[in-house]
Amino acid sequence: xxxxxxxxxxxxxxxxxxxxxxxxxxxxxxxxxxxxxxxxxxxxxxxxxxxxxxxxxxxxxxxxxxxxxxxxxxxxxxxxxxxxxxxxxxxxxxxxxxxxxxxxxxxxxxxxxxxxxxxxxxxxxxxxxxxxx
Numbered sequence: 217x218x219x220x221x222x223x224x225x226x227x228x229x230x231x232x233x234x235x236x237x238x239x240x241x242x243x244x245x246x247x248x249x250x251x252x253x254x255x256x257x258x259x260x261x262x263x264x265x266x267x268x269x270x271x272x273x274x275x276x277x278x279x280x281x282x283x284x285x286x287x288x289x290x291x292x293x294x295x296x297x298x299x300x301x302x303x304x305x306x307x308x309x310x311x312x313x314x315x316x317x318x319x320x321x322x323x324x325x326x327x328x329x330x331x332x333x334x335x336x337x338x339x340x341x342x343x344x345x346x347x348x349x
Contacts, residue, residue: 302321309316330336 302318306316306318330339
């Protein structure tokens, strides 16, 4: 008698986060955007800022444009002095009882960053001037 082939669990490569469930019960009845498309990342109604239920939820989406947004893997190298500086701040905040993470700090920095090409250009030019020997 032969046994059926063993099924191994599907695994993600290291460094890729597992898909997360809806963060709040408010979105519990809405399937994730990539689930409806068979795994492909598509823009869901939450990402587009379209309300499906009512005015109260529309105003909540307007207050938090990131509610229900998909995440993207952003592989980058961080200069050691910057990593040390921000990890020191994260640990200092933790010592004061305020829990956060480097990821959350980076999201906050990126959100508060420039919004136009001219602002980006000026910011990058200032950074390059600072790093020139």
